[in-house]
Amino acid sequence: MRLKRLTLVNFRNYSRLEIAFDRPLIVLQGDNAQGKSNLLEAIYMLATSKSPRAGSDRDLLNWFAESDIQPYARIDAEVERGSRTERIEITVLKTNGGTNGPAVRKQIRINGVNRRALDLLGHLNVVLFVPQDVELVDGSPSVRRRYLDIMLCQINPRYCRALSEYSHAVVQRSHLLRRLRERPGDPAQLAYWDEMLTTRGSEVIAWRRRAVIALDQLASAIHHELANGSELLRLKYQPSLPIPEALQPPLGLDMAVAQEEIAQIQAAFAERLARLRPAELHQGACLVGPHRDDLRFLVNGRDLQTYGSRGQQRTAALSLKMAETRLMHAETGEHPVLLLDDVLSELDAKRRECLLEAVNGVEQAILTTTDLTLFSADFLAQADSLRVTEGCIQRLNVGSGPDG
Amino acid sequence: MGSRVLPEPVERLIEEFSRLPGIGPKTASRLAFFLLRAPKDQAAQLAEALQQLRERITFCEICYNISETSPCPVCADDTRDHGLICVVEEPLDVVAVERTREFHGVYHVLHGVISPVDGVGPEDLKIEPLLERIRQGGVREVIVATNPNMEGEATAMYLARLLAPLGVRATRLARGLPMGSDLEYADEITLLRALEGRREI
Ligand SMILES: Nc1ncnc2c1ncn2[C@@H]1O[C@H](COP(=O)(O)OP(=O)(O)OP(=O)(O)O)[C@@H](O)[C@H]1O
Ligand SMILES: [Mg+2]
Numbered sequence: 127m128r129l130k131r132l133t134l135v136n137f138r139n140y141s142r143l144e145i146a147f148d149r150p151l152i153v154l155q156g157d158n159a160q161g162k163s164n165l166l167e168a169i170y171m172l173a174t175s176k177s178p179r180a181g182s183d184r185d186l187l188n189w190f191a192e193s194d195i196q197p198y199a200r201i202d203a204e205v206e207r208g209s210r211t212e213r214i215e216i217t218v219l220k221t222n223g224g225t226n227g228p229a230v231r232k233q234i235r236i237n238g239v240n241r242r243a244l245d246l247l248g249h250l251n252v253v254l255f256v257p258q259d260v261e262l263v264d265g266s267p268s269v270r271r272r273y274l275d276i277m278l279c280q281i282n283p284r285y286c287r288a289l290s291e292y293s294h295a296v297v298q299r300s301h302l303l304r305r306l307r308e309r310p311g312d313p314a315q316l317a318y319w320d321e322m323l324t325t326r327g328s329e330v331i332a333w334r335r336r337a338v339i340a341l342d343q344l345a346s347a348i349h350h351e352l353a354n355g356s357e358l359l360r361l362k363y364q365p366s367l368p369i370p371e372a373l374q375p376p377l378g379l380d381m382a383v384a385q386e387e388i389a390q391i392q393a394a395f396a397e398r399l400a401r402l403r404p405a406e407l408h409q410g411a412c413l414v415g416p417h418r419d420d421l422r423f424l425v426n427g428r429d430l431q432t433y434g435s436r437g438q439q440r441t442a443a444l445s446l447k448m449a450e451t452r453l454m455h456a457e458t459g460e461h462p463v464l465l466l467d468d469v470l471s472e473l474d475a476k477r478r479e480c481l482l483e484a485v486n487g488v489e490q491a492i493l494t495t496t497d498l499t500l501f502s503a504d505f506l507a508q509a510d511s512l513r514v515t516e517g518c519i520q521r522l523n524v525g526s527g528p529d530g
Numbered sequence: 531m532g533s534r535v536l537p538e539p540v541e542r543l544i545e546e547f548s549r550l551p552g553i554g555p556k557t558a559s560r561l562a563f564f565l566l567r568a569p570k571d572q573a574a575q576l577a578e579a580l581q582q583l584r585e586r587i588t589f590c591e592i593c594y595n596i597s598e599t600s601p602c603p604v605c606a607d608d609t610r611d612h613g614l615i616c617v618v619e620e621p622l623d624v625v626a627v628e629r630t631r632e633f634h635g636v637y638h639v640l641h642g643v644i645s646p647v648d649g650v651g652p653e654d655l656k657i658e659p660l661l662e663r664i665r666q667g668g669v670r671e672v673i674v675a676t677n678p679n680m681e682g683e684a685t686a687m688y689l690a691r692l693l694a695p696l697g698v699r700a701t702r703l704a705r706g707l708p709m710g711s712d713l714e715y716a717d718e719i720t721l722l723r724a725l726e727g728r729r730e731i
Contacts, residue, residue: 244717287719294680301646311651314691315644318684 127250127460128490129169130211133202136188138164139517147490149510153501154494155522156514162494165514166254166465168201169492172214173252173463174276175234175243183218184230192220205250207460212249213237244290247283251462253451255444255469255481262446263430263439267420274334274421277450281337281379281457288329295322296412304410313407320399323415328392329381330416331365335372336379337453338363338421344449345442352441352480357425359442366418367398379457441477444469448484455488464491470500540566592663594639594656596621604636611635613670617660617689619643619677627675635673638663643681644688652688660689664696671699678705678723 128150134143139161156162170178177186187199197220205212215235234241236249261269279286299319306313342361349359370390381388398414399406406413423430423442430442454462464485470478470493482505485491494514498506511522536544540562547558565573589595590602597603604610604624614635618624624637640655663669674689676682686702693700706724707716716724 239715284718291680298646298680298684301649302651305646305649305651311653315646315652315684315688317691318687321687322680 127205127207127463129172129250129463129492130204130206132165132169133200134165134168135200135202136191136194136197137168137186137199137201138188140164140168141188141190141517143517143519145512145519147492147510149508150488150490151485151505151509152490152492153498153506153509153511154492154514154519155496155498155511156494157496160514161517162514163467164517165519166467166492166494169203169250169463169465170252170254171216172201172203172205173246173250173280175216175232175246178254178256182230183232184220186218187220187230196220203250207249214246214249244283244286247279247286248281248458251280251454251458251460253447253454253462253464255447255464255466257467257469257472259443259447259469260436260440262443263423263434267418270421271417271419274337277454278333278337278379280462281454282333282381284381285330285333288326288333291322292326292330292416295319295326296415296417299323300410300412303406303412306407307410320396323412324392324395324399327415328388328395331369331391331395331419332384332388333379333381334416334419335363335365335369336381336384340378340453340456341446341449344452345445348448348480349442349445352445352477353438354476357438358427359445360424360427361446362422362424364420364422365416366420367395367414369394440472444473444477444481448481451484451488461488461490464488466491466493468494468496470495471497593637594641594659595624595637609634613668614673615660615663615669615671616673616675618675619682619685623675638672640676640685643676643685645681645684655685657689657692661692661696664693664698669698671701673701673703675703678703 129147131146132143133145134140136142143165154162154165167177167179177183187197191197191199199218201214201216203214205214213236215233217233217235219231219233221229221231232243234243234246236245262273275285275289279289299316299322302315302319305311306316338361345361346359349357353359372387395415402413423434423439423446425434425438425442428434430439434442451462451464454460466481466485470481473481478500482501485493495501498511501509506523513520513522543562543565544555544558547553547561548555553561565576586598587596588598588600590597590605591600592605593602595602595604599606611634615638616627616633616635617638617640618627619640619642621639624639627633627637638656638660640657640660642650642655644650644652644655660672664672672689672693674686676685690700704727705720706727707713707720713721
């Protein structure tokens with residue numbers, strides 16, 4: 127899939143931008159703080175409805191538009207999937223109601239019809255590469271869970287629904303456990319939330335396990351190439367409860383064939399909950415489930431988080447991201463749009479070359495850089511080069527491609 | 531303390547308005563000044579309406595719906611089927627079911643749903659009075675009409691457990707596709723539920 131056209135209105139430092147993307151490769155060059163990352167952020171939001179940065183949707187509104195009578199920010203794009211073109215619009219509106227002062231409302235439209243955030247998933251898939259990706263290896267488990275979640279939500283909205291219901295159940299159940307600890311009540315109230323936790327949770331676990339098994343194979347091969355063949359990278363899913371071995375080696379993410387597997391996980395989950403009941407009532411918290419999962423990176427059998435060098439960690443994170451790109455393609459039949467935010471400068475020549483090669487294989491990749499000399503003349507000749515200056519974009523060269 | 535800019539009665543009214551849900555200080559001032567400028571009897575009528583609200587409205591001792599009388603007109607109506615109780619979350623849900631003109635049983639208002647996050651447990655709802663009503667006999671069926679979200683489901687399941695030993699039939703509203711909706715755009719959960727709740731034609 128690819129983005130054909132993008133319009134931004136009052137989005138971050140873009141008061142108005144209209145741009146068409148013609149070539150598969152797009153290079154955005156600009157000095158610091160000109161709006162390169164903001165542009166990728168807008169595209170990322172078209173795919174996931176959320177910003178990749180922390181912070182509230184309010185921050186997306188252009189500062190200078192905040193005093194408008196009805197302040198809003200808009201992202202409006204056309205996405206081509208196979209032979210179909212779809213229009214996606216996201217509008218962030220400032221509302222002055224609410225008891226806690228001004229708030230914002232997000233409106234999503236697909237082909238002109240209002241939709242929920244959940245419905246947006248799958249219309250545009252992206253994989254975002256940023257220098258902070260190394261946090262996948264050296265950051266906290268929550269970074270890795272979030273990573274798996276965003277990827278799986280893009281691959282299948284069913285995962286997203288299971289996850290959101292699971293998370294809702296965890297919050298309610300934790301409050302209930304705390305309440306029961308403070309003043310004893312009828313523990314039969316737990317029954318419904320236990321059921322939600324284990325049904326939705328086992329689905330989440332099954333998806334994550336299958337995804338990690340697939341990513342492990344793909345990332346291993348990529349890492350082998352990136353690291354001169356001297357290192358064996360393995361990814362290991364670490365669920366917070368012992369789950370039964372898969373009946374058969376899972377093939378891909380087809381959950382229709384995984385019903386038996388999900389049922390087994392659910393049984394194990396329920397058993398674990400029953401055993402933990404006294405501890406959970408004592409501590410007033412949900413002690414087990416996918417909200418406590420983790421993902422481990424091993425190189426030659428050693429845990430990278432503890433033993434890896436900075437460079438090894440970077441390479442592993444890059445291998446994982448590249449594996450994700452392939453997994454998405456395998457699962458959805460569509461290449462995701464790759465967004466590479468200033469990642470080339472972090473890499474040595476060999477890894478840079480490998481990454482650019484992968485980038486060449488997809489339908490569309492948008493790269494940002496402060497320094498065009500990081501790219502080979504060949505690469506630039508195939509690409510659309512654009513310069514970003516204070517929220518405005520100007521075409522640098524139309525490369526000497528077939529139509530140039 | 532700085533000197534008061536607004537006369538005390540105006541400030542007080544603004545303060546009272548601000549306490550209401552969804553009303554910020556700005557709206558509160560606007561409402562207060564509107565009433566200040568409006569004809570005198572408009573303010574008087576509002577004051578009277580507010581007073582009547584608490585003085586004349588009570589809860590029905592049987593179904594806990596809001597009413598001017600206790601028992602409420604529905605519970606006092608002998609032509610209705612007192613063996614069939616529809617359990618709802620809020621008084622407005624009674625209004626919604628009544629609008630169908632097809633339900634001839636009686637109601638029971640829980641005044642909320644079980645939601646641990648909001649600090650609402652079963653003991654905060656009118657569940658015990660419902661069980662007491664059933665224990666007194668004559669009830670055949672209880673329709674649990676709480677909302678089809680997680681909290682509504684949790685409440686329904688909790689009620690079902692309590693109702694089982696009492697020997698009444700407990701049912702849940704069917705869920706399906708809303709009228710005027712488009713099958714193509716229905717989300718899969720709604721569609722799945724509608725399939726489960728299918729019927730002969
Ligand atoms: N809501 C907003 N309204 C206006 N400007 C904003 C808003 N939010 C962020 N900015 C500004 O946008 C500018 C560009 O940010 P961006 O992160 O896109 O820069 P960049 O081109 O990626 O720079 P770098 O090379 O340093 O990563 C920053 O100077 C920031 O202050
Ligand atoms: Mg940047």
